[in-house]
Amino acid sequence: MISIEPHVPLAPYTTFGVSAFADSFCRVTSVDEIRELITQGWFTKRFLILGGGSNVLFLGDFHGLVVRNELLGQRVVHETEENIVIEVGSGVNWHSFVMQCIDHDRGGVENLSLIPGTMGAAPMQNIGAYGVEVKEVIEEVKGIDLSTGREVTFTNEECQFSYRESVFKHAWKEKFFISSVTLRLTKKNHVLRSHYGAIQNILDQQKITSPTLRHISDAVIHIRSSKLPDPKQIGNAGSFFKNPSITVAQFEQLRERYPEIPSYPSENQLIKVPAGWLIEQCGWKGKRVGRAGVHHQQALVLVNHGQATGAELFSLAKEIQRDVREKFSIDIAAEVNIIESAS
Ligand SMILES: Cc1cc2nc3c(=O)[nH]c(=O)nc-3n(C[C@H](O)[C@H](O)[C@H](O)COP(=O)(O)OP(=O)(O)OC[C@H]3O[C@@H](n4cnc5c(N)ncnc54)[C@H](O)[C@@H]3O)c2cc1C
Numbered sequence: 184m185i186s187i188e189p190h191v192p193l194a195p196y197t198t199f200g201v202s203a204f205a206d207s208f209c210r211v212t213s214v215d216e217i218r219e220l221i222t223q224g225w226f227t228k229r230f231l232i233l234g235g236g237s238n239v240l241f242l243g244d245f246h247g248l249v250v251r252n253e254l255l256g257q258r259v260v261h262e263t264e265e266n267i268v269i270e271v272g273s274g275v276n277w278h279s280f281v282m283q284c285i286d287h288d289r290g291g292v293e294n295l296s297l298i299p300g301t302m303g304a305a306p307m308q309n310i311g312a313y314g315v316e317v318k319e320v321i322e323e324v325k326g327i328d329l330s331t332g333r334e335v336t337f338t339n340e341e342c343q344f345s346y347r348e349s350v351f352k353h354a355w356k357e358k359f360f361i362s363s364v365t366l367r368l369t370k371k372n373h374v375l376r377s378h379y380g381a382i383q384n385i386l387d388q389q390k391i392t393s394p395t396l397r398h399i400s401d402a403v404i405h406i407r408s409s410k411l412p413d414p415k416q417i418g419n420a421g422s423f424f425k426n427p428s429i430t431v432a433q434f435e436q437l438r439e440r441y442p443e444i445p446s447y448p449s450e451n452q453l454i455k456v457p458a459g460w461l462i463e464q465c466g467w468k469g470k471r472v473g474r475a476g477v478h479h480q481q482a483l484v485l486v487n488h489g490q491a492t493g494a495e496l497f498s499l500a501k502e503i504q505r506d507v508r509e510k511f512s513i514d515i516a517a518e519v520n521i522i523e524s525a526s
Contacts, residue, residue, distance in 0.1 A: 184219070185209055185211070185216045185219050185220060186209060187207050187208070187209045187248070188207070188208045188209065189206065189207060189208075190204050190205075190206065191204060191205045191207075191208035191249070192204055193205055193208075193233075193236075193241055193245065193249065196233060196236045196249075196251060197233075197236030197237070197239055197240075197241065197420075198235070198236055198237040198299060198414035198418065198419060198420055198421075199236075199239070199240055199241075199414075199418045199419060199420050199487050199493070199496065200414070200418035200487055201240065201241055201418070201487060201491060201492055201493040201496065202490070202492065203241035203242075203243060203244050203245060203493060204244045204245070205231075205244070205245045205247070205248070205249040206244070206245065206246050206247060206248070207247070207248040207249070208248070208249045208251070209248065209249075209250055209251070210250075210251045210253050211250055211251070211252060211253060211254065211360075212253045212254065212255070212274075213254065214254070214327060214334070214362055217250075217327050217329075217332075217360050217362070218327070218332040220248075220250065221327075221329060221330075221331075221332045222332075225248050225250075226329040226330070228247060228248070229245075229246060229247030229248070229525065230247050230248045230249070230250060230357075231245060231247065231248075231249050231250070231522060232250050232252060232303075232360055232361075233249050233250065233251050233252065234252050234273075234274070234300050234301030234303055234304040235276070235277075235299050235300035235301050235304070236300075237299035237300040237304075237414065237420055237421065238300065238304065238307075238308065238420055238421070238518070238519055238520055239420070239519065239520045239522055240420060240493050240496060240497065240519050240520070240521055240522065241493045241522045241524075242493040242494055242497055242521060242522060242523055242524060243492075243493060243494065243523075243524040244524055245522065245524060246524055246525045247525075250360075252273055252274040252301060252303055252360075253274040254272040254273050254274040254275075254303070254362055254363070255272045255274050255275055256271075256272040256275075257269055257270060257271040257272060257275065257280075258270050260365060262370075263370075264370065264371070265369065265370055265371060265372065266367055266368065266369055266370060267289055267367075267368050267370055268322055268365060268366070268367050268368075269365065269366055269368065270325075270363050270364070270365040271302045271363060271364055271365070271366065272302065272362070272363055273301060273302050273303025273304075273360075273361045273362050273363055273364060274301055274302070274303065275301065275302045276300075276301060276302075277295070277298055277299070277300050277301060277302055277304075277305055277310070278296065278297055278298060278299065280292070280302060281293065281295060281296050281297075281298075281400065282296075282400075284368060284396070285396050285397050285400050288370070288395075288396060289368040289369065289370060289396075290368055290369035290370075290373030290374065290375075290396050291319065291320040291366070291367070291368045291369055291373075292315075292317070292320060292366070292368070293375075293396045293397075293399045293400040293403065294312060294313040294314060294315035294376055294379070294382075294399060294400075294403055295310060295311070295312055295313075295315055295317060295403075296400040296403045296404050296407075297403065297404050297407045297408070298310055298312060298421075299414065299421070302363075302364050303361040303362070303363075303364065304361075305317045305321075305364060306318075306321060306324050306342055306344070306349055306351060306361065306364055307349060307351050307352060307361070308347045308348065308349065308352065308518070309342075309344040309345065309346070309347060309348060309349050311346070311347070312403070312407075313376070313379045313380050313382060313403055313406075314376045314378065314379030314380075315376055315379075316344070316346075318339065318342070318344035318349075320366045320367055320368060321339050321342065321344075321364060321365070321366055321367075322338075322339060322365040322366060322367050323336050323337060323338055323339065323364075323365045324336075324337045324342055324351075324361055324363075324364050324365070325337075325361070325362050325363045325364075325365075326351075326355075326359030326360060326361045326362060327359060327360045327362050328358065328359060329357070329358060329359060329360060330358070334362065335359065337350075345450060346425070346426075346428075346449070346450065346455075347425050347518055373396060375394055375396070375399055376399070377394060377399060377402075380406060381402075381406050382399060382402045382403065382406070385402040385405060385406070386398060386402060410480050410481055411481060411484065412478050412480075412481070412484060412486060417478075417486050417487065417488070418486060418487030418489075418491070419478065419484050419485065419486045419487065420485075420519045421484060421518075421519075422458075422459075422483045422484060422518050423483060423484060423485040423500060423517060423518060423519050424458040424462070424483060424500075424503075424504075424515040424516065424517060424518055425458065425515065425516050425517070425518045426447075426455050426456065426457050426458050427455070427456055427458060427461075427513050427514065427515050427516070428449040428450070428451075428453035428454065428455050428456075429453060429454055429456060429513060430453060430454070431452070431453075431454060433512075433513075434446060434454040434456070437456075437511060441464070444456065444460070445457055445460055456513070457483075458483055458507075458515045459481060459482045459483035460482075461507045461510075461511055461513060461515065462477065462482040462483065462503055462507060462515075463482040464510065464511075465503065465506040465507055465510055467482055467503055467506070468482040469482075471488060472495070472498075472499050472502070473491070473495060474487065474488050474489060474490050474491035474492075474495060475487065475488065475491040475495045475496045475498075475499045476488050476499070477499075477503070485499060485500060493522075497521060500517060503515075
């Protein structure tokens with residue numbers, strides 16, 4: 184029988200490390216345990232599914248049940264000479280899985296090395312880095328319907344992936360417990376993406392002309408370690424904000440005032456502007472407000488300098504959003520999931 188613990192500190196289960204308690208807490212290691220919680224009626228009340236806690240900010244104590252996902256295991260679904268299709272338990276650590284792929288020379292996820300968190304959270308916001316998004320390798324996602332206990336399979340298309348988005352954050356929010364993710368990886372003729380960020384520079388410096396998956400992964404790990412703060416050293420949840428997309432007309436107006444404004448093409452003929460640049464222009468890079476702050480190397484990352492509350496970090500985020508709106512007339516949305524104490 185599943186064990187529910189009362190009044191459990193959540194700081195050790197999140198990368199921001201802010202102090203917050205869950206009224207009730209449990210770990211699930213099997214789909215049967217999820218069904219047990221359904222039968223007991225836990226999902227008809229307030230609940231939160233927690234993976235690695237690397238994309239959440241608790242604003243205070245959580246008045247409900249926190250379910251920590253520990254569904255492990257994986258199986259090969261299908262294999263040809265070119266590809267391998269693997270179904271992976273949603274509680275598996277994402278980076279460990281990527282490392283396993285590199286060890287077995289399986290391509291497709293190498294640019295996503297060193298992203299913290301679990302497999303099950305990867306489709307939630309369609310994790311992405313260095314020119315690659317996880318939607319490119321996802322075949323399907325399985326979820327347990329939290330009202331019936333039934334297992335439902337979603338095709339890639341049904342997940343409605345876009346930049347840091349999926350249907351699981353909207354229409355199906357809190358309706359399913361993602362139990363496994365099935366990925367298609369290459370076994371040969373890997374398509375290597377080295378054009379993004381400084382990957383190619385690193386390969387050039389090392390005089391690598393025929394890179395392998397491991398070369399790409401090592402370069403990504405090197406770049407990330409040199410510019411992103413390690414949550415073990417200083418609490419953070421990676422990029423706090425999403426990069427906003429604006430119309431071409433709005434971009435042209437801004438470029439008149441700021442000729443150096445960086446940009447990338449985006450979906451639906453919009454133009455994406457790096458939120459980090461906007462925040463930096465507002466003078467926030469490296470600034471500190473009490474125990475909360477903006478990282479000195481990466482303005483997109485808010486940091487907990489020690490003992491900051493979720494409310495303090497959230498209030499800093501709101502100040503930044505207000506300044507960016509005033510200076511550029513652009514709204515920057517939070518990428519991190521903000522968890523209120525009560526619904
Ligand atoms: C240092 C650092 C760097 C990062 N870099 C990147 C990056 O490059 N690219 C990127 O995209 N993200 C990045 N992130 C954000 C984060 O790592 C990812 O979003 C990751 O997928 C979150 O996984 P998690 O298991 O920690 O999710 P959590 O934070 O535990 O949960 C996130 C959300 O998903 C929901 N959820 C989690 N698991 C399930 C499930 N099984 N079923 C249903 N709902 C679920 C939760 O309820 C919550 O709403 C970074 C974070 C950090 C701290």
